[in-house]
Amino acid sequence: MSPAIIQVDVIIPTQTRYLDLIGSIGGHIAKELDNYTGDRTALAYHLNLVLTEATANAIKHAHDKNSQELKDTKEAKDTVRICIHIEDKQLTIKVYDHGQGFDLETVAAPDFDNPQDHGMGLFFIKTFMDSVTYTQQADGNVLEIIKFL
Amino acid sequence: MNFTLEHHNGCQVLFVQEERIDAHNSIALKTELLQQLEQGGGTLIVQLAQVRFIDSSGLGALLSGHKQAALHGGKLVLVNIQPPVLSMFEITRLNRVFEIYTDLDEALTAQA
Numbered sequence: 001m002s003p004a005i006i007q008v009d010v011i012i013p014t015q016t017r018y019l020d021l022i023g024s025i026g027g028h029i030a031k032e033l034d035n036y037t038g039d040r041t042a043l044a045y046h047l048n049l050v051l052t053e054a055t056a057n058a059i060k061h062a063h064d065k066n067s068q069e070l071k072d073t074k075e076a077k078d079t080v081r082i083c084i085h086i087e088d089k090q091l092t093i094k095v096y097d098h099g100q101g102f103d104l105e106t107v108a109a110p111d112f113d114n115p116q117d118h119g120m121g122l123f124f125i126k127t128f129m130d131s132v133t134y135t136q137q138a139d140g141n142v143l144e145i146i147k148f149l
Numbered sequence: 150m151n152f153t154l155e156h157h158n159g160c161q162v163l164f165v166q167e168e169r170i171d172a173h174n175s176i177a178l179k180t181e182l183l184q185q186l187e188q189g190g191g192t193l194i195v196q197l198a199q200v201r202f203i204d205s206s207g208l209g210a211l212l213s214g215h216k217q218a219a220l221h222g223g224k225l226v227l228v229n230i231q232p233p234v235l236s237m238f239e240i241t242r243l244n245r246v247f248e249i250y251t252d253l254d255e256a257l258t259a260q261a
Contacts, residue, residue: 016171016172016173017173019171019172019173020169020171020173023169023171023202041233042233045202045233045236048202049202049204049237052171052172052204053204053205056171056172056204056206059172060172110241112241112242115212115241115242115243115246116209116212117208117209117210117212117213117216118205118209119205120205120208120209120241121204121205121206123205123241124204124205124240127240
């Protein structure tokens with residue numbers, strides 16, 4: 001029997017109360033993976049964390065957006081879409097947001113000698129995952145995260 | 150965010166009664182820490198035994214408290230950090246910033 005394909009597609013309101021729900025999906029997926037030989041407990045925490053951080057970023061960017069633009073397409077900006085796809089030992093997370101976007105390359109790494117109370121979220125995503133890209137498009141932005149299992 | 154606050158041997162001890170600290174409740178944690186620390190001078194012990202998950206905003210809230218305590222001549226110390234949560238402190242090297250103790254008794258002994 002070939003390994004199962006897992007696809008989860010969720011749309012949530014741009015409210016932080018849903019972070020627990022999204023993070024817990026990652027935790028549960030880690031426990032259900034076929035043929036995964038690594039530390040499932042650690043993977044569960046990391047997927048929970050990465051989904052939490054990526055979704056929190058998308059919610060924050062949606063709220064940062066100019067208020068007039070927000071009125072123009074209010075319905076679309078009131079939601080964040082999260083897609084998780086697992087196939088052939090590759091886990092792909094896509095988080096779609098409708099905020100003003102940012103340049104992933106210009107986000108500074110945390111200064112561990114002078115720690116700040118912000119700016120660690122993308123560091124965690126880059127640390128625990130294998131590939132991170134952020135693409136800005138006319139109809140929204142997508143943060144794509146890949147983990148090889 | 151649910152807390153309980155107790156006093157032990159001249160120290161304030163804040164018990165965080167949540168399994169998860171993320172961007173939904175970290176602002177409440179930060180507010181509570183800053184409120185407890187604004188009088189200054191003392192030691193605030195934060196007990197994290199129930200916390201199974203923390204994200205960057207939760208770490209940021211604790212770091213804000215640490216800085217606020219130092220600013221007022223006091224300190225914020227952490228106890229009973231669960232292993233997955235402790236790993237987050239280690240990967241960000243915040244374990245070198247905070248005073249971290251195994252449990253409340255060890256922290257209170259160190260403050261005596």
